[in-house]
Amino acid sequence: SAVISQKPSRDICQRGTSLTIQCQVDSQVTMMFWYRQQPGQSLTLIATANQGSEATYESGFVIDKFPISRPNLTFSTLTVSNMSPEDSSIYLCSSSGGGPTQYFGPGTRLLVL
């Protein structure tokens, strides 16, 4: 299974600012995903990060708010733009090597004041 790291592990940000979260996988993977985990809620898929093409966003999530990059087969970034307190959450990156099983990173804990 792939080993995934995320940076930063946590951050406290002011409303109106943006934060970019990095996700690094220790091997080349076909697919990378970004999830949000809010207290008491299930993990919710934000988007699928596709290498060499635009990310695919789920209903309720838009590129202007959550721009994603996938420059190669081991790295992706998620930016949370123009943040508000409602964006306070855990953001998780995962990867898949070609099948449906996904392996997750440790998460980024974001608090927006």
Place this chain on the structure above:
Amino acid sequence: EDQVTQSPEALRLQEGESSSLNCSYTVSGLRGLFWYRQDPGKGPEFLFTLYSAGEEKEKERLKATLTKKESFLHITAPKPEDSATYLCAVHKNSGGSNYKLTFGKGTLLTVNP
């Protein structure tokens, strides 16, 4: 609408007291059901994938089973280190290479010594 419901929301056991967690789903075209374990402050850790009704998988004190409507995670003689949130997720046939997982809210298991 696809739904994944986990019960109970929380379960408290004494060490050695066996029990089961439930994951019921309403998904058309199920392609796989996944169990993850999540410790506080960490990302989900993959446990099992089940693909068809009647399938069973085991790992140490954990055994996962699958029917056409639900999955059970049986915990035999649990130890305090089994304390975690257990997440269930489903992957359905939605065409193409979409590997979207739909998660339940999880069951928080606490095992007291």
